[in-house]
Amino acid sequence: MIRKELKREIEKALMALEVGFSGSDTNLEQPADFKFGDYSTNVAMVVAKTAGLNPKDLAEKIAEQIRLNNNPNIKDVQVAGGGFVNFYLSEKFFAESLRAILKTGDNYGRNQTLSGRKVVVEYTDPNPFKEFHIGHLMSNSIGEALSRIIEANGAETKRACYQGDVGLHVAKTIWGYFQAEKKENLDIHDWGKFYVAGSKAYETDEETKKEINDINRQVYGRTNDKTNQVYDLGRQASLEYFAEIYKRLGTSFDFYFFESETEKIGKKMVEVGLSKGIFEKSDGAIVFRGEKFDESMHTRVFVNSLGLSTYEAKDLGLAKLKFERYPYDLSVLVTGNEVLDYFRVMLKALDLLEPELAAKARHVAHGMLRLPTGKMSSRTGEVITAVSLIEEVKKRVLEKTSERELPVEKKEEIAEKVAIGAIKFSILKQSPGRDIVFDFDRSLSLEGDSGPYLQYAYTRAKSVLAKADKEIVDFTQGEEPMVIEKLLIKLPAVVERSFQELAPQHIVTYLVNLASSFNSYYAKNKIIGSENEAYRLVLTRAVAQTLKSGLTLLGIPVLEEM
C-alpha cells in the first residue's frame, strides 16, 4: 500500500532529522484538490509545535530528506501553505494502479478493516397494516447502502427488519376494514384507507374507541375468530406487499423480527431491572427515570399500567433477541431522527441492564422526508407511498426514452432501474440526519448530479469498450496522470471513510467527481484509434469498473445500456 510506504518515508525523514516524533495527531490523506498533491501530511506543523521549531523550515527539511531517498513511486515532494508536505506520485505508480484495478475487478474498493467481525444492520422497519411510504424508502436506501459499505470493509453482515405486527395501529386498521366490509366488496390491500378511518374515529368517537380497544385485546390474545381471520389475511398481504417492494429496491433481509415476539422478552428484562432498582413503579406503570443520569434525558414508560410492554420495552427485547440469533460485534440501527431523544433513554436503560449490548449499538438517525405542506402522516392519509413515487419517476424516465428504438420490455426494464437509481441517489447524496423537503422537481433529478448521470457515464464507457471490439491489451506507454487516474485510486479510502462515519454520501460525491472527469475527458479526447489507444482503453475500463463498484455499494442499479 502506497499510504504505508509514504508513512515510512516520513518517519525515516524525521529520524534522520532527529526531531521527536509522535505520529498520533498527524494525518496523511488524499487532499480534495489535487494541486496539493496526491497525498498530503500536516506532520511538520504538528511536530514543529511540540518541538518549538518553525513549521515551514521543518517541512522543507522533511521534503528534502524524502527527495534524497529517490522512491520510484514518488515523483516529487513539495511544501505548501503553512507547512504542508505534499507528495506527487509517479507515472509508474499510476500505471501500476490501473492494472491493479482491472485485476481486482468487482472487488475493487473492498478492504479488510472489519475482517472477522459480525455486524447486523436494522433498517426500513415498516409496520404491517400501514402504508409503505417514502420515509421507509429513505430508511431502506440508507440502511442498504450502509450494509453494503460495511460488507465491503470486510465484515460478515446481516440485514434485519423489525415490524410492528401488533398494537393499536393494527386494531384501528381492522376496525376500518370491518366498517368498509359492510358497504362494498373490498381489497385487503387498502389498509392505508382503513387505518385513516380507524384513526379518525378513534379520536372523535368514544364508542368506537372502545370497539378498537377490544379488537386490540383480541389481536394480542387471538380470542376472536373473525378478527383472527382478518388479521392473518392482512398481515400476510402486508408482508407480501413489502417483499415485492424490497425486490424492486434490491434489498433482502436475513432476519425479520416482530413486535409480537420481542414483547415478552422485553417485559421480562424490565421486571429483572425493577428488582435491581433500575426501573421503578409509578401510577401502576413501570418507568425509567432518565433524568437521574443526564438532564437531557427524561422519564419513559416501559411497561404500561395494563402490564403490556410499550415500544421501549420491546426494543430492549429486540436487542437481546438479535444477539441470540446472531452474536454481533456491532449493531447498527437506522431510524428517523424523531426518535433520537427516545433512543438515548432506551439505550441508557439497556446500558444498565446489558452493558455489553449497549456498547455495541450505533444509532444512525436519518432526517425526515417531509412534504412542502408539512410532515407526512399516515394517520390523516397525507402520505406519498413508495410505489406511487417509483411509478411517477418511471413515467418521467419513459418520456425521455420515447424516441429511442428499443423493444418495449427493454425500455420498461431501463426505466425501472433508472427510476430506482434516481430516487436512491437523491436520498444518499446528502448526509443522513438532514430532512428532505420532498418536492419532485427539486429533490429528484435525471440530469446533473443524479443517479442517471452516474449510470449514463457507465453505459457510455461500456459502449466505447464494446465499439473498440478488441481484447484489452496491456499498454507500454502511459500518459501523464490526470484527474481521472488520481480519482481512481481513491475509492478504497472513500469506502473506509464511509464506514467510519457511517456516511454513504462520501461515495456519492466521489462517484460524481469521477463520472464528471471521465465525461470531460471523453468530450475532449478520442479514445478509439488514438495513438495511446491501449492505455486509454485500460483507463476507460478502470473507470467503468470503479463506477460499477461504487454504484453497487450504494445499491444503485448498474445498467449496460440506457
Added chain:
RNA sequence: GCGCCUGUAGCUUAACUGGAUAAAGCGUUGGCCUCCGGAGCCAAAAAGUGCCGGUUCAAAUCCGGCCAGGCGCACCA
C-alpha cells in the same frame, strides 16, 4: 418552559471530524454535434457559512451567548 437536532450562493446539497483560494448540481447568461451515446461538454455571474464574541499557527467545523426552524418531553410506535 426544558432538552435534542439543524441553519452554507436565488434553490437543493458537499466540504476527509480543526487544515490550504468553501465545492457541485438546478436555475440564470453565453458557447459546443461532418468525430467513440447531448441523460453530455465548456464558460460566466453568484455565498465568506443565521448573528455577536472567544480559543487556535489554522474555525463552516470547537466553546459561550443570542436568533430562526424542526423534533421530543408518561402509559402510541
